[in-house]
């Protein structure tokens with residue numbers, strides 16, 4: 233998985249360096265995205281349909297002035313995936329009934345509790361019906377979980393008729409705000425169980441009909457989702473076990489199939505491991521790219537360029553002193569990767585290592601301490617700093633020598649980067665246009 237995301241990242245970088253989107257690089261990107269989605273278990277037909285859309289749009293749609301080719305493509309990929317995921321479903325905070333259906337062991341009972349807890353936290357009274365007469369111990373499991381969170385519970389230990397139990401439960405619990413019906417796990421293609429589920433649903437007259445889907449379900453997700461949908465008309469999906477290794481591609485296939493959205497995700501076994509669904513994080517996980525949200529946010533609201541700071545960064549020999557000044561500016565402006573994104577990356581022609589882009593405020597603070605122990609000469613001409621000076625500086629600033637070396641390395645990278653920027657014709661043009669040269 234790691235290899236995959238770095239491959240995708242590499243091909244996206246190629247795009248970043250291009251001035252326009254060439255078809256060959258785009259094909260590479262799309263292939264990497266396909267691989268990421270397939271290994272996340274997204275339905276094959278869906279992957280094909282998606283890549284076709286991405287390719288068409290990336291080539292057809294004008295590059296707007298604001299986006300470089302990489303951002304343009306990421307934005308399209310993101311939009312297309314969001315479109316498939318549908319609008320996140322919000323549950324209403326008013327009187328209603330919810331039925332939970334799904335395959336055996338998908339997490340229905342656990343999710344029922346999590347939902348009850350969710351409503352409790354919102355100040356609503358949630359009660360639970362055990363309509364699972366299939367699994368031995370279902371009644372005990374649910375009644376214990378309910379007493380743990382103090383939620384009213386209705387079940388009938390001796391009765392094997394789940395439809396009847398549901399009818400009794402609905403009558404019994406009608407004064408509560410939200411009634412949750414936990415059903416037996418079933419294979420959506422077993423016809424007698426499907427009939428029972430339909431009958432329970434009719435009796436409960438549920439406003440929300442949620443499919444509980446194990447994130448690890450894989451390629452059969454679409455077929456299962458379609459069958460459940462045909463039986464009771466799903467209104468949303470809850471994806472469980474996203475704390476594991478599964479990427480959740482099955483869930484994407486399922487919602488794309490039934491045309492509904494995801495309401496919540498389950499992220500653990502305890503009652504509070506439950507979150508509202510957020511497409512950004514889900515898509516990052518699907519593609520194995522941690523930063524899609526950052527990228528998309530940047531596309532949506534580009535921070536203004538602080539001219540003076542940009543100028544300082546691009547002038548002169550870039551001594552350690554310049555870097556010091558720049559770091560102070562960065563402190564005000566945010567992380568380096570944001571600054572780099574503000575420049576026309578397409579014309580940068582350099583590859584800034586991820587480590588440098590990710591350098592945190594803490595590491596900058598550390599650098600500052602180290603620099604305070606340097607002489608003026610060293611700050612102006614860092615080249616003269618060899619091992620004996622490194623030792624002295626380390627002692628003076630009370631840090632390991634490695635920190636000093638790290639700083640020098642970082643400086644070198646920055647220096648090289650800026651040299652690359654300055655030597656670019658496009659960059660010169662950009663600067664002239666901005667009145668910086």
Ligand SMILES: Nc1nc2c(ncn2[C@@H]2O[C@H](COP(=O)(O)OP(=O)(O)OP(=O)(O)O)[C@@H](O)[C@H]2O)c(=O)[nH]1
Nearest residue numbers: 336337338339340341342417472473498499500501
């Ligand atoms: N790690 C993790 N485990 C979960 C999550 N949701 C459920 N589980 C576990 O998955 C197993 C099955 O959960 P249940 O809630 O009993 O599943 P079910 O769909 O009710 O199962 P049946 O009633 O037999 O069909 C249990 O061991 C749960 O603790 C989750 O989000 N993360």
Ligand SMILES: [Mg+2]
Nearest residue numbers: 340341364417
């Ligand atoms: Mg259960």
